[in-house]
Amino acid sequence: MQISEFQEAVIKGDFEQVKLQLSTDRTLINCSKDGLTPLHQACFHGHIDIVEYLLKNGADINARDTNQGYTTLMFAAITGNTRLTEMLLQYGARSGDTNKLGRTAAQMAAFVGNHRVTTLINNFLEKAQVDYYTQSSVPTKLRLTSNLADGLYGLISCSNITPVKIFLLLDPDPKNVTIVSSLLDHCTVVVNVLDDLLDKFFNPHQTHEALALKFHLLACCLRKAQEYLTSDAQPRVGGESGVEKRDSQLTIAPRLLGLIRIFLRGGDPHGLPIGQEKFLRQTLLSFPHHESTLWKHVVNQVSGVQPGYSPTSLSVIDRAITGQGPTVMVFGDEPSHCCTTCGDGQPVKIMLCRECKEVGYCSVTCQRLHWFTHKKFCRILKAHHDACERSQKRAQTQALANVS
DSSP, X not given: OHHHHHHHHHHHTOHHHHHHHHXXXXXXXXXXXXXXXXXXXXXXXXXXXXXXXXXXXXXXXXXXXXXTOOOHHHHHHHHTOHHHHHHHHHTTOOTTOXXXXXXOHHHHHHHTTOHHHHHXXXXXXXXXXXXXXXXXXXOGGGOOOHHHHHHHHHHHHXXXXXXXXXXXXXXXXXXXXXXXXXXXXXXXXXXXXXXXXXXXXXXXXXEOHHHHHHHHHHHHHHHHHHHHHTSTTTTOSSOTTOOOOOOTTOOSOTTTHHHHHHHHOXXXXXXXXXXXXXHHHHHHHTOSOTTOHHHHHHHHHHHTXXXXXXXXXXXXXXXXXXXXXXXXXXXXXXXXXXXXXXXXXXXXXXXXXXXXXXXXXXXXXXXXXXXXXXXXXXXXXXXXXXXXXXXXXXXXXXXXXXXX
16 A cells, blocks of 8 residues: 555655655665556656655666566656756666667657657766866876866767857857856867767777767867967958958857858858868768778768768768757758757747748847858749749649549
């Protein structure tokens, strides 16, 4: 009877009742009813406070339900609760465990459309693995302050790997400075740490190819930012064509705006970002482990596409690292409802360009940031959009005629 009452309190989210009953009977922590432990129930119903309390009191985080072999991480994954998923991972939930059908938590999340959870699981790195570099025993060239470690972990945890987004995180609006922005003034040591993490995650004892590729991409972005800040090109805003007047309403990227514009500048035929494309292809070439199966797969896909056409290198790399669809909205790909400038997507609301309806933005700031290049291609994209609409209407009309 007491087991039923305790499980019922967990299901209802009655935190005080859970604490009261557990204080009188510690054996309830891992009790089972219908094959489910209290932690399973708390995860499935999304009661984060109860989940944390149960974990702190010794609940088995990797227990399986006796019916389908689900773990706590699987229950969190199928409900789409990213905060709960991250908490379970931090407490040591095993992401590689499978249920009776052979599916992992990440695969189950993807199956029900919870792609943010899939990305979180596939790219998870324990904070302790970054905090390691704050120890005094670590070589000087790899030693981070606690603030830098926090900033680097924040950067690594970001699921958006678009280079422009990374630059915006490194160089935000001065009014919105974050722990990540502190990395820009310490590029050398941060790059050294990322290179060291790459080596740790690509060895015979521990190989995580997706994370290794992500570490390399982040390191290349930081190197590029450092190279830009120390080069003669740094004062220029317009990119290759010379100095352009800075939009007075743009307060973001006070130091890296010129570099961001170089990356965003569109090329023929549809305005896809040529600078970013060239950078990502160079990044792939400089990856130190050409024996990587994942790297070979990405290179094979990218090498067959001419720069300026889709799929872009970013969309291919993003699929490889996150295990889901393209990060950005690109001409010729299926729209992924992400910002054309920075790659941010759900839950951010994306506003389509009112003229062409082929590109979208997460904010007015990103729209202004991209306008210098989009204005050259907006008419071309509008013509394409209108032609597609006409074609769809003709197809619908023909289908109705055939039915009648």
